[in-house]
Amino acid sequence: MSTYQWDWGIILQQVPESEEFYYQWLISGLGWTIATALSAWVIALLLGSLIGVLRTLPSRPLSFIGTAYVELFRNIPLIVQLFIWFFVVPELVPTVVGDWMKRDMPLPEFTTAVFGLGLFTAARVAEQVRTGILTLPRGQKNAGLALGLTLGQTYRHVLLPMAFRIVIPPLTSEFMNIFKNSAVALVIGLTELTFQMKQITGDYAPSNPIEVMTLVSLLYLSVALSVNRIMAFIEKKSRVPGYISGGK
Amino acid sequence: MIEINKISKWYGDFQVLTDCSTRINKGEVVVVCGPSGSGKSTLIKCVNALEPFQQGDIIVDGISVADPKTNLPKLRSRVGMVFQHFELFPHLSITENLTLAQMKVMGRSKEEASQKGLAYLDRVGLKAHAHKFPGQLSGGQQQRVAIARALSMDPIAMLFDEPTSALDPEMVNEVLDVMVELAQEGMTMMCVTHEMGFARRVANRVIFMDKGQIVEDCAKEAFFGNVEARSERAQQFLSKILQH
Numbered sequence: 202m203s204t205y206q207w208d209w210g211i212i213l214q215q216v217p218e219s220e221e222f223y224y225q226w227l228i229s230g231l232g233w234t235i236a237t238a239l240s241a242w243v244i245a246l247l248l249g250s251l252i253g254v255l256r257t258l259p260s261r262p263l264s265f266i267g268t269a270y271v272e273l274f275r276n277i278p279l280i281v282q283l284f285i286w287f288f289v290v291p292e293l294v295p296t297v298v299g300d301w302m303k304r305d306m307p308l309p310e311f312t313t314a315v316f317g318l319g320l321f322t323a324a325r326v327a328e329q330v331r332t333g334i335l336t337l338p339r340g341q342k343n344a345g346l347a348l349g350l351t352l353g354q355t356y357r358h359v360l361l362p363m364a365f366r367i368v369i370p371p372l373t374s375e376f377m378n379i380f381k382n383s384a385v386a387l388v389i390g391l392t393e394l395t396f397q398m399k400q401i402t403g404d405y406a407p408s409n410p411i412e413v414m415t416l417v418s419l420l421y422l423s424v425a426l427s428v429n430r431i432m433a434f435i436e437k438k439s440r441v442p443g444y445i446s447g448g449k
Numbered sequence: 450m451i452e453i454n455k456i457s458k459w460y461g462d463f464q465v466l467t468d469c470s471t472r473i474n475k476g477e478v479v480v481v482c483g484p485s486g487s488g489k490s491t492l493i494k495c496v497n498a499l500e501p502f503q504q505g506d507i508i509v510d511g512i513s514v515a516d517p518k519t520n521l522p523k524l525r526s527r528v529g530m531v532f533q534h535f536e537l538f539p540h541l542s543i544t545e546n547l548t549l550a551q552m553k554v555m556g557r558s559k560e561e562a563s564q565k566g567l568a569y570l571d572r573v574g575l576k577a578h579a580h581k582f583p584g585q586l587s588g589g590q591q592q593r594v595a596i597a598r599a600l601s602m603d604p605i606a607m608l609f610d611e612p613t614s615a616l617d618p619e620m621v622n623e624v625l626d627v628m629v630e631l632a633q634e635g636m637t638m639m640c641v642t643h644e645m646g647f648a649r650r651v652a653n654r655v656i657f658m659d660k661g662q663i664v665e666d667c668a669k670e671a672f673f674g675n676v677e678a679r680s681e682r683a684q685q686f687l688s689k690i691l692q693h
């Protein structure tokens with residue numbers, strides 16, 4: 202048997218030479234994790250839908266732009282992308298912009314993490330949305346057009362409402378992934394949940410790492426389960442009466 | 450009303466349509482038949498520009514389909530189309546299926562659109578189902594709704610692409626009855642169908658296609674009455690489908 206001395210009291214202890222308590226650090230970390238993931242998800246959903254739609258259009262240049270985006274953002278590791286956005290991009294853009302990014306951009310770690318994670322996840326959302334559209338019977342698009350709807354109206358009122366319903370399950374996994382992936386942002390100094398865990402167990406309370414890690418794991422788990430429940434609720438609410446998914 | 454002038458179309462190297470010409474006058478009912486893969490669906494989809502074609506032109510009510518300046522959504526909104534697999538919008542109620550394009554394309558108000566849509570729904574005998582969703586109706590009922598949806602746009606002509614071939618046999622007649630009624634009221638109709646009973650009852654002309662070409666284009670009486678005068682391919686086809 203291990204001789205590890207469990208002591209959950211550590212969570213409630215005050216941080217040495219500080220006004221704060223460890224649990225406050227963890228709550229603050231959880232807050233940044235949730236704020237980063239939710240903001241990035243908004244970007245991922247909007248941009249991902251747009252890119253996914255582009256890839257299904259008859260126009261060669263537009264669908265090429267969509268494909269290029271997906272391949273670029275999907276195939277470079279997220280951690281590398283965050284480094285590039287944080288350290289490299291400010292050096293490559295015009296000096297005025299670069300200086301602004303380095304000195305004046307509000308919450309630089311947070312902002313970079315939101316955009317980096319959002320753009321990365323958008324590529325994955327785009328693939329789901331594209332698959333959803335392509336799963337629909339070809340005749341649906343023709344039916345919309347034959348009634349005189351424009352291609353844009355056909356997407357808006359005919360194709361996308363069904364495509365999104367079909368891809369709720371894979372979008373749920375992407376939504377859950379974005380919370381887990383936000384942990385990568387610790388490499389650019391975002392003080393999210395994993396950053397706090399690392400700080401506490403590394404520098405402050407190295408004798409009680411297991412309690413802190415267990416608690417952090419449980420926090421991630423409960424966030425994931427909540428997201429899952431919310432998406433299940435949305436799926437139920439948007440269910441189409443009489444429609445058997447996957448068949449027609 | 451619909452004038453098809455020397456249409457040719459290729460998918461890559463494969464020629465689907467070769468020099469197809471015909472015309473459908475106002476109030477005429479023309480039945481298009483032919484073996485599977487002969488290009489019937491492709492031809493009928495060219496009429497409302499759902500399929501582009503490389504040569505020839507189609508004139509619908511004086512408007513050229515091939516002219517790049519033509520407002521295609523507007524042209525399509527005036528030509529009703531009914532598909533083999535109904536293609537109702539599954540996430541919309543029957544009423545919403547009937548009113549969507551009326552509101553978005555013709556700018557009708559919700560009240561006006563529902564009034565119009567429900568009147569046609571009543572005509573196809575389905576008024577009681579207005580609040581349901583497509584997945585809750587039988588195939589025959591869905592196809593009747595699809596016809597009502599097309600009629601709600603006040604079309605100048607109707608295109609049918611095998612409207613009964615995805616239906617269980619006992620539902621074929623309820624759809625054909627609606628189509629016969631429509632024909633008798635003077636609707637201009639181009640119908641891809643193998644229902645020769647329907648053709649005998651209401652068609653003015655019958656077109657027979659094979660391998661992307663219009664092989665026969667003649668009055669119904671000649672097509673069914675004088676079989677010996679028909680091409681060999683048409684005779685073979687007729688003997689196959691008339692056996693049952």
Ligand SMILES: Nc1ncnc2c1ncn2[C@@H]1O[C@H](COP(=O)(O)OP(=O)(O)O)[C@@H](O)[C@H]1O
Pocket residue numbers: 460465483484485486487488489490491492
């Ligand atoms: N998108 C397409 N790409 C390539 N070939 C096609 C396409 N659509 C149809 N075809 C071919 O064109 C021919 C005519 O098809 P179609 O018009 O659907 O015939 P029909 O309706 O008479 O059965 C068939 O050989 C079919 O395989």
Ligand SMILES: [Mg+2]
Pocket residue numbers: 489490491611
């Ligand atoms: Mg066909």
